[in-house]
Amino acid sequence: MSDSCQRNVPFTGHARPMDEHHRPFRFGVVGESVRTAADLVATARRAEDLGYATLTLRDHFTPDDFGDQLSPMVALTAAACATTTLRVGTLVLANDYRHPAMLAKEAATLDHVSGGRFELGIGAGWLREEYDRAGMPFDPAGTRVGRLEESLEVLRSLLSGDKTDFAGEHYRIDGLAVFPRPKRRPPILVGAGSKRMLGIAGRHADTAGILPRALPAGTISDEITERLPGTIARKADWVREAAAGRDVELSMLVSPTIGPDPRRAAARVAVLRGWGASSTDLVLDMPSQFVGPPEHIAEQMIARRDRYGFTYYLVSDAHMDAFAPVIPLLTGS
Template sequence: MSDMKPFRFGVVAESGEAAETQGLIALAGRAEELGYATLTLRDHYVTEPFGDQLAPMIALTAVACATRTLRLGTLVLANDYRHPVMLAKEAATLDQVSGGRFELGLGAGWLRDEYEQAGMAFDAAGMRVDRLEEALAILRGMLGGEKITFSGEHYRLRDLEVFPRPRRRPPLLVGAGSRRMLGIAGRYADVAGILPRALPNGTISDEISERMPDTIARKARWVREAAAAEGRDVELSMIVSPAFGDDPRRTAAKVAVLRGWGTASAELVLDMPSQFVGPPEHIAEQMLERRERYGFSYYVVADSDMDAFAPVVELLAGR
């Protein structure tokens, strides 16, 4: 694949340590020392399925003040939880506080239980995605320093610009699993975070088919095609699950059992673009091969895997 981007790596902070400010700051400091490019936070206010979390924009402000080179990101904010004008101002402020290190990740919102516990309408997926697309158009314009007049089905603005004005527009990441969402990521985002599909019942698909090579290749192609139609180039990202062990096949069998796919699925696990198994050197080789095949260059791991994954970061970051 031509025009491959250099590798960079991120951490999504979701452990108990990250749910307390000083613990999050300490975790961010370790990530920076280990050579990770970004520290990211999710956007949920119910405990399940990711544990208790701090409010991401405020917590990332604390991290910005305690680090020097680490980039800060949301992975991802649910669009329905904030009006895009308010979000533009918060993003512009955090970008200024961090010296231009903020990356704004946004999605359509998917966790039905969260909406319902908060008394929010969990609209049909099409309507939530419509809102996201309008919000992205507004955010790209405002964070790009434009004065915006916008009249859509969901948002209406007149002669509005953001303060503080970013010196350059913060990168936008869109988390996407369906064909329409992947096309939106290609048209609007700087980074497409490729995910399994969100289901109408308000969960994320755990189907093994969503993790297979042909499915991931097709999703990456949909992003690239939408981006190319707009004359754009989009970085491809994925949250990955490394599993370390001297024997890749034996390690893959353990992963298959833990995920409920059965030992017969071990060979499938070895080929899954989101699963990396074996010693660090083997995982690094897998990443080089999969960048060539799919185009992924930005990988994110859970903070619980951060230390174990650090040798892979050392082998590949910037290559």
């Protein structure tokens, strides 16, 4: 195995308490357009060269809005072996697609071969069409979310190297240990949009990825209210309340629009998203929207770190190059 697979790059996402507002920024790429091995390696190396901290992949086996996707755990192993410092992660695995005992084995192995560079992102599963096409039952949200919380307890125990016994409503583990035993438990990110899910992230995750809420019909809400400052502030507060003093990193997938005129860029976003040009001011204030030149975006990110606590931002690979000038402004790299 090459040395590049083995290099250990520590996770620094929870270096300082959130209430100090001094947590360092880090940035990630979501490989939404990766379709081939060549695309994967090129994207990973480009992300590393540009100063991104992570490359992440989605977890879908039917085409969604972003098209067909590679299997994340296998593909991320190849990405780790093609790079030296880049961390790799899932954004996010659907819990229902893998039993936590098997997922812990895969996660421990990927963490081992990457030299400790793996981050496990997981959620409850939400895309009903995918469940239906695969013939899997799409249980009510309460059931899926309860299953995720149990899975997180199992995963945290196994990936901490503990011999695990667990008896819950959905899973039963009897004296199981994982091999290879991680030198340090891989960081866990939970993607969450509802109050219950955000509470689970606060209790169990190292990073809470704040999202629009999933709808009972098996889609993600496109309501503009899900993206407004008051809503995002409440969601961040729900994580902090559940964390009860634990140091939880706040993360968000964002849509940057680089241009010299922030208002004009915001108006373009409002129209493209179907919210109308009258929503331009709303877009300018949305925590998930960053518009304007790199220096302006960096200032926005500092202000939103102070207001909400976000320090880990991810962008689509489609925006990877355009957004890159922001990174050294906030990381000093």
